Ligand SMILES: NC(=O)C1=CN([C@@H]2O[C@H](COP(=O)(O)OP(=O)(O)OC[C@H]3O[C@@H](n4cnc5c(N)ncnc54)[C@H](O)[C@@H]3O)[C@@H](O)[C@H]2O)C=CC1
């Protein structure tokens with residue numbers, strides 16, 4: 001029997017991440033090479049025409065797995081029956097801004113989209129928030145979707161994870177595939193903590209293979225500030241690498257994976273207040289993210305995890321003050 005296509009809704013479909021993402025979804029890289037999809041593209045009215053242009057190009061690829069494309073400026077239509085929602089549509093930051101500066105500008109987008117997901121999405125909906133500040137936008141969307149299980153709302157720190165893998169691989173002159181158990185903790189922001197104390201390279205702990213000054217003064221800031229470095233170099237924020245990370249996140253969530261990083265609602269593990277959407281070491285089993293348990297956290301790591309979590313609490317309090325949650 002023909003398989004029912006999976007409906008994937010992408011917001012901000014006419015933006016730069018959208019352009020790097022849609023063709024990969026349609027080619028089967030988001031869910032699997034045998035999973036047919038329909039695409040729903042949500043845009044603001046002034047960008048619908050550009051999204052239509054992208055849809056024409058998608059048609060022109062004749063992707064065997066792509067069973068339909070819908071383009072709309074109405075979230076209630078876009079999320080109707082959606083199985084996967086990639087919330088990308090939001091303003092990107094410019095040179096000199098921190099991601100937190102986008103809180104007010106972008107926060108207002110995610111409440112109505114959360115409500116539309118609540119009211120219209122399929123029962124198995126999975127949501128990945130990419131638009132910044134991603135963790136807190138995910139919290140806003142989740143708070144407007146009381147009927148959807150809270151753990152279906154996640155935010156993207158996979159790009160940070162992949163950046164950390166690449167930086168470490170270059171330092172140790174090993175292929176990225178040699179590196180296991182990399183972790184990003186906390187917020188997708190400059191306070192994030194890429195942790196090498198549980199990372200393994202050839203069976204050895206990565207923190208013991210590099211000197212402490214490099215770890216503290218080069219590795220951590222390079223990973224945490226990579227987004228700004230890309231903006232500085234490219235004149236625009238990361239797009240293809242962000243799309244790639246979104247593909248990695250959803251593919252692994254649906255199909256299962258060993259240790260990676262994802263921002264998911266805290267259950268209180270590792271002292272992260274319950275409910276905050278914070279990055280953790282995770283595995284995916286049976287279509288669900290699970291936090292890796294039982295890790296020892298030393299004082300160096302504790303201080304950095306706490307700082308990033310404090311920032312998440314401040315963002316949560318700020319959006320409360322703004323009446324967004
Ligand atoms: N979590 C992460 O690792 C990363 C997050 N980002 C964030 O992703 C977001 C998108 O980045 P780009 O694609 O480069 O931006 P872009 O400006 O190229 O595209 C954004 C698109 O969103 C649309 N949009 C705005 N409001 C919308 C709404 N209410 N509903 C639907 N669509 C809407 C705009 O019309 C535009 O086409 C930014 O917030 C950026 O900071 C970017 C890189 C990495």
Ligand SMILES: O=C([O-])CC(=O)C(=O)O
Pocket residue numbers: 092093099132159226227228230237238
């Ligand atoms: O830094 C930005 O504004 C875009 C982003 O989130 C990233 O590249 O990590």
